[in-house]
Amino acid sequence: MQRAQRNSLRLLQWMMAASLALPVALFVIAATISYTSTNDIADREIERTLDVAHEHALKVFETIDRSLAELNEVVRNLSDDTIRAREPALHRRLKRLTDSLPQLKSAWIFDADGKALVNSLASPPPALSFTDRDYFYSHIDQSIGTFIGMPLTPRPPYQGARFFSVSRRRDSDDGNFIGVIQASVLPEYFESFYARIGSDPGSFFAMGRADGAVLAHFPRLNHDLRLDPGGPVGQQIAGQPERGLMTIAWPSDGIERRIGYRRIAEYPIYVSAGLETSAIRARWFATMGQHLVFGIPATALLFLLLAFAFRRTQHLQAEAAARREAEDALKHSQRLEALGQLTGGVAHDFNNLLTVIRASVDLLNRPQLTEERRQRYITAIADAVARAAKLTSQLLAFARRQTLKPEVFDVGQRMQSLHDMLATLLGPAIEIVTRLSAEPCLVNADAGQFETALINMATNARDAMQGKGRVIFEVETATTIPDTPAPVSGNQGFVRVTVRDTGIGIPAARLGRIFEPFFTTKQVGHGTGLGLSQVFGFARQSGGEVTVTSEVGQGSTFSLYLPRVPPDLRSQRLAPNTAPAVAGSGMSVLVVEDNIELANFAADGLTELGYNITLVDNATDALAELIVDANRFDVVLSDVVMPGMTGLDLAQAVRDRGIGVPVVLTTGYSQALSQDGAAGFDLVQKPYSIEELSRVLHRAARLRRVRDGAAE
Incomplete structure (x- = not known):
C-alpha cells in the first residue's frame, strides 16, 4: 500500500513535470515547424512580388525600346539639316511621346558630334555637346543595340530629377555612325511603383545593371550605389545568373534581407524584391505569440491543478497513514486476542489428548491386566496420537x-x-x-x-x-x-x-x-x-x-x-502407507537427530527390524562420518530442523560432494521445506511409525542398488 502511495505521488510529480516539459517540447516543435513555414511563405511572397516587378520592368523597357525604334524610323533618311529644319514639329512629337509615357523624363536626337538636333524639353535645343555621356560614346565604335546607361544628373541649363538613359545608335544607309536617339528614364517612376506594391513592413526592391550599377532602389537612396561584382551579391548572381534567392546584408544600409532576383529577358538588367529578415521573424513571433496567448494560461492552469492534486494526495495519504497506524494498533490487539484464543484452543485439545495418553499409560502399568484391556489402551494411545498429528497438521495448514x-x-x-x-x-x-x-x-x-x-x-x-x-x-x-x-x-x-x-x-x-x-x-x-x-x-x-x-x-x-495445470499431465498416485514393516536384513543406517529420545526410539525400532544403526546428534559430525567412509552406510536418515547445519543442508552437501549414499529427511515442520519443497529428497512426516520409516528407508536403499547396478 505504501509503495502504491509513493508511486502515486511520484506519478503526480512526473505529471507536473510533464505538464511543463511536454508543452515546452510541443512549443519548440511547433516553433520549428512555424519558422520553416513562415520562411517558405515569405519566399513564395518574394517570388510573387518579383514576378510583378519583373513583368513591369520588362514592359517599360519594351515600350521605351519601341518608341526609340519608331523615332529612328522617322529620321532614318533625313539629313541633320533637314532634322534641324523640321525641329519644331519633331520637338512637339517628342514632347507628346514623353507626356504619354510617365516613365520618361525626356527624349533626344543627337548628331554625330554629340549635339542635340531636337529634344522634348526645349525648342530649339541649346548648342551643347554630350559626347562625354555614356549613352553617346558607347555607340560610336559599334552597333550594340539598346544601351542602358548609368544614373546621371541633368546638365545645365537642364534641371530636374536624376535619370538613366536608354539609347540606340543612328546609322546611315552604308552603316556609318551618324548619331544617337536617347530617352531619359526616371528612376523615381520605378520607385513609386515599388512603394505601391511593397506595402508589407520590411519590403525591398532594386533594379540594376549587370555590372552592379543600381538604377532604382526602394527604400530610396540619397547616393549612387554600385555593387561589387566580386562581393557576396555579385558572387551569388554569377553562380545563378538568371534567377535566385539569397539572404544577405544589403551593402547600402547593412540590413539583412531575404532577396530574390531575376534578369529581364534580352536586357542586361536585374530586378530584385525582398523582405527584411527581421520582418520575417516578426511574422513568426506574431504567430507564436498567438499560440502563447492560449498555451501559457492552459499550461499554468494544468500545472496548478496537478500541484493541487499533489498537495491533496499528500494530505490524504498522511490521513491514510494515520488511519493505518490506528488500524495496525487495533489489528495488533486483535492478533494478541487471536493468539490467546489459538493457544487456549491448542492447549485445551492437547490436554484432552494427553489425558487420554496418560490415563492409558497408567492403566497399562497395572498388574494382572488382561490382553483385551491392554490392547484397548494401546489403541486409545494410538488414536490420541493420530488425533494430535491431525490437529498439528491443521495448524500448519492454516x-x-x-x-x-x-x-x-x-x-x-x-x-x-x-x-x-x-x-x-x-x-x-x-x-x-x-x-x-x-x-x-x-x-x-x-x-x-x-x-x-x-x-x-x-x-x-x-x-x-x-x-x-x-x-x-x-x-x-x-x-x-x-x-x-x-x-x-x-x-x-x-x-x-x-x-x-x-x-x-x-x-x-x-x-x-x-x-x-x-x-x-x-x-x-x-x-x-x-x-x-x-x-x-x-x-x-x-x-x-x-x-x-x-x-x-x-x-x-x-x-x-x-x-489448473495443462491437460497433457497425468496423475501420479502415492503409494499407500498401510503396508507392513520391511526387515532391515543388516542394512546400515546413519541416523542424524538432535532429540535423543526420538533418536533412541527410531534406533530401537529399526534395530528390532534388523537394521544396523549409527546415531549422530548433528549434521556436521554426520557429514564428517560420510566423508571418512561413505561405504559404511546404505542410507542416511536426518532430521531437518537442527542447530547449525540443517538436515536439508546436509543432504545438499552429500549431493554436491558426489557421495552416493541416499538421504531421507524427516520433519514435523520446516519453513524452508514448506516454501521450497524437499529438493528431490525422500521425506517422512513426523510423527511417523516404524513401519512407515522402514518402507521409506528400504525403498531409498533399493533405488541406490538399482542405480549402482545400472552404472556398472
Missing part, C-alpha cells in the same frame, strides 16, 4: 507452513471417488447433488489435504443444515477469482470446487472471521474451529484461494480455487 506433497490429479475423478464417503458423512437426510465438468480439471496439489478440505467444507455444510437439506458439489473451470486479487498461476486459469448448502447461512458480521483458527459458532464439544482454517491454509499454500458468500436463511456457498 499457517501455510505444512510441507505439502503435491501430485497431479483430476478433481472431478477425486470427487466421484469420495461420493460414498461424503454420503456416509452427511447422512441419509441430506440430498447430495454432484455436477462435474465434461473436460479434465487437473490440479497439482496435495491430494490428502484436498480431501480433508472437501470433507471439512461438507461437514460445515452438514452442521449448518442441522443434518437435513441439500448439498451441491460442483467442479468447473474458471479464468479468474472474482473480487479477489488472484495469485499467480500461469495461463491455465483455475479449477473451482463449489460446495453450496441450504443451511441457516452466516451473518455478515461473522463472514470476516470464519477462517480464523478456533473460531466456531458451534456448541462446546461439537467442533475445534480448525476445519475452515485448514481449507484456507491449504488453498493459499497451493497458490489458490477460498471464497464464501452467504445470506441468513438462504444457505452458504464455499468456492475453493486451485491453479
Whole structure:
C-alpha cells in the first residue's frame, strides 16, 4: 500500500513535470515547424512580388525600346539639316511621346558630334555637346543595340530629377555612325511603383545593371550605389545568373534581407524584391505569440491543478497513514486476542489428548491386566496420537507452513471417488447433488489435504443444515477469482470446487472471521474451529484461494480455487502407507537427530527390524562420518530442523560432494521445506511409525542398488 502511495505521488510529480516539459517540447516543435513555414511563405511572397516587378520592368523597357525604334524610323533618311529644319514639329512629337509615357523624363536626337538636333524639353535645343555621356560614346565604335546607361544628373541649363538613359545608335544607309536617339528614364517612376506594391513592413526592391550599377532602389537612396561584382551579391548572381534567392546584408544600409532576383529577358538588367529578415521573424513571433496567448494560461492552469492534486494526495495519504497506524494498533490487539484464543484452543485439545495418553499409560502399568484391556489402551494411545498429528497438521495448514506433497490429479475423478464417503458423512437426510465438468480439471496439489478440505467444507455444510437439506458439489473451470486479487498461476486459469448448502447461512458480521483458527459458532464439544482454517491454509499454500458468500436463511456457498495445470499431465498416485514393516536384513543406517529420545526410539525400532544403526546428534559430525567412509552406510536418515547445519543442508552437501549414499529427511515442520519443497529428497512426516520409516528407508536403499547396478 505504501509503495502504491509513493508511486502515486511520484506519478503526480512526473505529471507536473510533464505538464511543463511536454508543452515546452510541443512549443519548440511547433516553433520549428512555424519558422520553416513562415520562411517558405515569405519566399513564395518574394517570388510573387518579383514576378510583378519583373513583368513591369520588362514592359517599360519594351515600350521605351519601341518608341526609340519608331523615332529612328522617322529620321532614318533625313539629313541633320533637314532634322534641324523640321525641329519644331519633331520637338512637339517628342514632347507628346514623353507626356504619354510617365516613365520618361525626356527624349533626344543627337548628331554625330554629340549635339542635340531636337529634344522634348526645349525648342530649339541649346548648342551643347554630350559626347562625354555614356549613352553617346558607347555607340560610336559599334552597333550594340539598346544601351542602358548609368544614373546621371541633368546638365545645365537642364534641371530636374536624376535619370538613366536608354539609347540606340543612328546609322546611315552604308552603316556609318551618324548619331544617337536617347530617352531619359526616371528612376523615381520605378520607385513609386515599388512603394505601391511593397506595402508589407520590411519590403525591398532594386533594379540594376549587370555590372552592379543600381538604377532604382526602394527604400530610396540619397547616393549612387554600385555593387561589387566580386562581393557576396555579385558572387551569388554569377553562380545563378538568371534567377535566385539569397539572404544577405544589403551593402547600402547593412540590413539583412531575404532577396530574390531575376534578369529581364534580352536586357542586361536585374530586378530584385525582398523582405527584411527581421520582418520575417516578426511574422513568426506574431504567430507564436498567438499560440502563447492560449498555451501559457492552459499550461499554468494544468500545472496548478496537478500541484493541487499533489498537495491533496499528500494530505490524504498522511490521513491514510494515520488511519493505518490506528488500524495496525487495533489489528495488533486483535492478533494478541487471536493468539490467546489459538493457544487456549491448542492447549485445551492437547490436554484432552494427553489425558487420554496418560490415563492409558497408567492403566497399562497395572498388574494382572488382561490382553483385551491392554490392547484397548494401546489403541486409545494410538488414536490420541493420530488425533494430535491431525490437529498439528491443521495448524500448519492454516499457517501455510505444512510441507505439502503435491501430485497431479483430476478433481472431478477425486470427487466421484469420495461420493460414498461424503454420503456416509452427511447422512441419509441430506440430498447430495454432484455436477462435474465434461473436460479434465487437473490440479497439482496435495491430494490428502484436498480431501480433508472437501470433507471439512461438507461437514460445515452438514452442521449448518442441522443434518437435513441439500448439498451441491460442483467442479468447473474458471479464468479468474472474482473480487479477489488472484495469485499467480500461469495461463491455465483455475479449477473451482463449489460446495453450496441450504443451511441457516452466516451473518455478515461473522463472514470476516470464519477462517480464523478456533473460531466456531458451534456448541462446546461439537467442533475445534480448525476445519475452515485448514481449507484456507491449504488453498493459499497451493497458490489458490477460498471464497464464501452467504445470506441468513438462504444457505452458504464455499468456492475453493486451485491453479489448473495443462491437460497433457497425468496423475501420479502415492503409494499407500498401510503396508507392513520391511526387515532391515543388516542394512546400515546413519541416523542424524538432535532429540535423543526420538533418536533412541527410531534406533530401537529399526534395530528390532534388523537394521544396523549409527546415531549422530548433528549434521556436521554426520557429514564428517560420510566423508571418512561413505561405504559404511546404505542410507542416511536426518532430521531437518537442527542447530547449525540443517538436515536439508546436509543432504545438499552429500549431493554436491558426489557421495552416493541416499538421504531421507524427516520433519514435523520446516519453513524452508514448506516454501521450497524437499529438493528431490525422500521425506517422512513426523510423527511417523516404524513401519512407515522402514518402507521409506528400504525403498531409498533399493533405488541406490538399482542405480549402482545400472552404472556398472
